[in-house]
Amino acid sequence: MQCVTFTAIGPAELLHRLQARGSAAAVSPITHIERMPARAGRAAPWPTWTDPAVRDAFIAQGIAAPWEHQAAAATLAWEGTHVVLATGTASGKSLAYQLPALNALARDPKATVLYLSPTKALAADQLRGIVRLGVDRVRPATYDGDTPREEREWVRQHARFILTNPDMLHHSMLPGHARWGVFLRRLSYVVVDECHTYRGVFGSHVAHVLRRLRRAAARYGSSPTFVLASATSGDPAGTASRLVGLPVTAVTEDASPRGAVTFALWEPPLLPASTLSLPSASTLPSASSLPPTPSLPSASALPSALSLPKQPSRADAAPVAADLAGSDPAVASADSDPAAFGDFVDVELPPIRRSALRETADLLADAVAAGTRTLAFVRSRRGAEVVATMTRRALDEAVPGLGERVAAYRAGYLREDRRAIERALLSGELLALASTNALELGVDLVGLDAVLICGYPGTRASLWQQAGRAGRAGGEALAVLIARDDPLDTYLVHHPEAVFGRPVEATVLDPSNPYVLGPQLCCAASEAPLTQADLDLFGGPEAAAAVRALTEEGALRRRPSGWYWTHRGRPEVDLRGTGGSPVAVVESSTGRLLGTVDPGSSHVMLHAGAVYLHQGVSYVVDELDLEDGVALVHQEEPDWSTHARDVTNLSVVSVSSYVDAGPVGLFFGEVDVTNQVVSYQRRRISTGEVIDTRPLDLPVRELRTMAVWFTVSPDALVAAGVEPADFPGALHAAEHAGIGLLPLIATCDRWDIGGLSTANHADTEAPTVFVYDGHPGGAGFAERAYNTAAEWLTATREAIAACVCEAGCPSCVQSPKCGNGNNPLNKADAVKVLDTVLTALPPQ
Incomplete structure (x- = not known):
């Protein structure tokens, strides 16, 4: 690597340079700057129950005393109270659970501790921290999919502080609980880190995994104390209680010091107007x-007016x-x-904005050139690869070799690749990363000066988690949110009060979801027969009804001692809703494993002919074998990108709740959704020109889920000035914008939801707009939209009306993943549709 010498600058000077970079535009790309002053910390004495060896280990690491919130949460846990600590990023939540856990291990040589994190990277980071403390006889170890099989037996027999994830607990530890009997019998604490990430269907599954853990621990005679750590969130005590099924006390007042933070909202500029010669x-x-x-x-x-599940914008849309x-x-x-x-x-073509990916790459290159250690968060795996590649190229053109100090980081990389990147960032060998949210959580990235956030991450909780990655050493920090050409992003950069003036969302999860509850009861029954007491643990009446249904289906069999699992193998239950085992991406010529892709994304990312990016290198897919879970690829640098196109159909199964508002109806209920990827477009990278559209033959996917929908009578639309011929475009535009704005209300993003609109749906016999959860059985997002429909649709209406475009653009009503190619769309009439709905609906 070529040695490049430059002088690093601080975040304030970096923002000044970035502002100067955008000064040539007619309108400044910075729409708002929020400055948060530094805050002094409030320390507390070490709790009297602290073991001297544990206290001295923390002091040796430079921690003279805990902050008030750390001491409060640790004391509650030590006294046996289940507790959740919900404070800001870099507030030292780790000490709050490490202190009672390590004390238990120091006082009782037989005690054990289980730590759960949503990602392997976070568990590995926590392991490093515990090892650095050097407390005697703790014997910490990670136990996850990356743990070599020859090491797993040692971990099971000897480790006292085991760091794992809910997936490993579900697939390995609980099914094999007999082999873990000694560890479970001595279990003192269960730490659930970053518990705000357990939302939707994933969170509902994890809630039952934790109940199964409690059941298994009780079987061996222990009743561990739960200590949960969360980003600041709405109702942390209630959410944590639903997650673990126990009353939980919340500690929310953050007493840690914080450096000054400058947070800028950045809207990429409009590209120069272009024209097209038409008849x-x-x-x-x-x-x-x-x-x-x-x-x-x-x-x-x-x-x-068919529409599809929405996904984040592509750079070259x-x-x-x-x-x-x-x-x-x-x-x-x-x-x-x-x-x-x-x-x-x-x-003259409608104006379009410079892509957020390109803008982020340029800002990241400027930051690296200025010597500022920076992390860029990008919504998709492909996007992270694209940003890293563009940044490296720009830097190498300016200073050959400088691009080597930038890398991409995402899920799907092999373990050794992830660990090497983490080490290079911590050592300073790398100056910048373009990462998915794989690095959003509590991995300690000391020394970062700035964070670039390419597109709103879906929730304010995630936004502040990502912004908090900078300034973790206590110094001044810079965070920049770069808006995608998307209704929600556009709304937020022009309504900063929606970012800075509102509390973060409450986490949505529903353990009573029958598509979660039934499979989890089967898992529990396969581990040990279910008893009546177990039904109370898993949900009471809902669990009893589910067990009756499972017994009628033959999955369970009733005996005097309980309900037994009737099959030989264990139930196959996917916690994360990815659809099964990941698809391996293999280089055809060498047989080398490049990485993996979850099954849910494979139809879009790995179809035959797709361009697949891996660490800045382009590959083209030769074949996707879904049965064997393998995609064969060859290296190629085409001058085009690929974009899958799919079609969706929806039918109403049942209505759970509705509001009759005269000409308008608002409904919440169960629907069946079928989706199929039918073709893909090849688009010229340089211009976005569509080269051709090629058919695909992939299987249909079926989904039974929950949806919110509204209907409007044709007479009401005509009275509002919408002609029948314009019904499809008006409803289609309203649906696109509604999906884009729902993450403002619910803890979801556009990956979690889908939609469909039609001028006359067969089941409603009226003009209808549907928005549905993209998970079997629902995830709570559509229900949240139903319960806050007035707020949600008002924000949607404002976002459309406030957009400066004439006929509709990606900032208001266009969607990059629309199955009808964003045709038809009628922006002006979409406002009339929403006005009609909002006028008729009663205030909430």
Whole structure:
């Protein structure tokens, strides 16, 4: 690596340079700057029950005394009270659970402690911290999928402080509880770190895994104290209680010191206006009458305004007009034969913004060039790879070799690759990372000066977690939120009070979800027969009803001693809802394993012909074998990117609750959703031009879930000024914006939800907009939307109306993953639809 010498600058000077960089634009990209002053800490004496050896170990690490919140939470835990500590990033939550846990191990040579984290990286980081303390006879060890099999037996027999994750507890430790009997019999504390991440279906599964742990521990005679750590969140005590099934006391007042933080909201500038030569109005067919995209089902075969589960924007998403010009045979032929349509006119295309990925890469390059240690959070794995690649190229063009100090970091990397990157960042060999939220959680990244957040991460809790990665050594920090061309991001950068003036969300989880409860009861029964007392543990009446249904189905069998699992093997239950085992990405020519992709993403990321990015290197997929879980790829640097296209259908199963508001109906209930990836587009990287659309033959996926939907009578829409021919475009636009704004209300992001709209749905017999949870049985997001419909739809209406575009753009009503290619859309009429709904709905 070439040695490059430069002088590092502070966060304040970096923001000044970034502002200067954007000063050439007509409008400053910075829409708001929030300055949070430094805060002094409030220390407390070491609790009287602290073992001298444990206290001295912390003092040797430079911790002279705990902060008040650390001492308060640790004392509650030591006294046997289940406690959750919900304070800010870098507030020292680790000490609050390490102090009672290590004391228990020091006082009782037989005691054990179990630590659970949502990620392997966090568990590995915690292990390093415990090892540094050097307390005698603790014998800490990680036990996860990366632990070599030859080491697992030693961990089971000798480790006293085991660091693992809910997946390993579910798949290995609880099914094999007999082998873990000694450890469980001596279990004193269970630490649940970053518990705010256990939300939706994943959180509901983890809630039952923890109940199964309590059941197994009781079987061997122990009743451990639970200590939970969380980012600041709404109702931490209630959420923690639902998670563990026990009353939990919350400690929320943060007494730790904090350096000054400057938080900037950044909206990428509009690109220069461009024009497209089109036939004159007298000869050009309307957009709605253009032929459908080749290789996709025709519009007549689909609901009139079909839409799909939404995903974050792609860096090279092309504007709609470019999609039509590049894929429609009529327009293409006009380019070669002007007489085909008669006179041509130059039409100015709708303005589009510079992509957030490109903007983030440029800002990251500026930060590295200034010597500022920076972490860029990017929403998708592909996005993290793209940002790292663009940053390296820009730096190498300026200073050859400097690009080597930037890397990507994401899930799916092999263990050795992840650990090498972590070490290089901590040592200073790397100056910057472009990472997914894999580094959002409490990994101690001391020395970072700035954080760039490429796109709102979905919740305010995640936003502050990511921003808190900077300044962890107590110094001044800079955080910049770079808005994607997306309704929610656009809304937030122009409504800073929605970011800085509101508390973080309460975590949504529902252990009574039948799609979670039934499989988890099967898991529990396979570990030991279920008793009546167990049914109370797992939910009371809901658990009893689920057991009756499972018994009728033959999954369980009733005996005098309880309900028994009837099958030989263990139940196959996926906690994270990824759809099974990951798909291995293998290089065809060498057989080398590059990484893995979860099954839920494989149809989109690894279909035949897809471009797959890995550590800055492009590969093209030769074959996707879903049965064997393998994608074969070869290295190639094409000048195009790939974008999967899918279609969705929805039918109503039942209505759980509804509001009759005259011409408007608001509903919450169960729906069936079918989805299939049917084709993919190849788009020119340099221009976004659609090269072609190629068909795919992938299986249909079926989902029974919960949805919120509203209906509007045709007469009410006509009275509002929406003509029947414009119903599809108006509802379609309202649906896109509603999905984009729902994360403002619920603890979800666009990956968690999907939607569909139609001018006349077969089940409702009316114009209808659906928004549904993207998880079997629902995840609580649609229910939250139903209960706060007025707030949600008001924010949606404001976001559409406030956008400066004329006909709709990605900042308000366009979606990069729309199955109908964002056609039809009617921005103005979407506002009329929402006005009609909001006027009719009663205040909440």
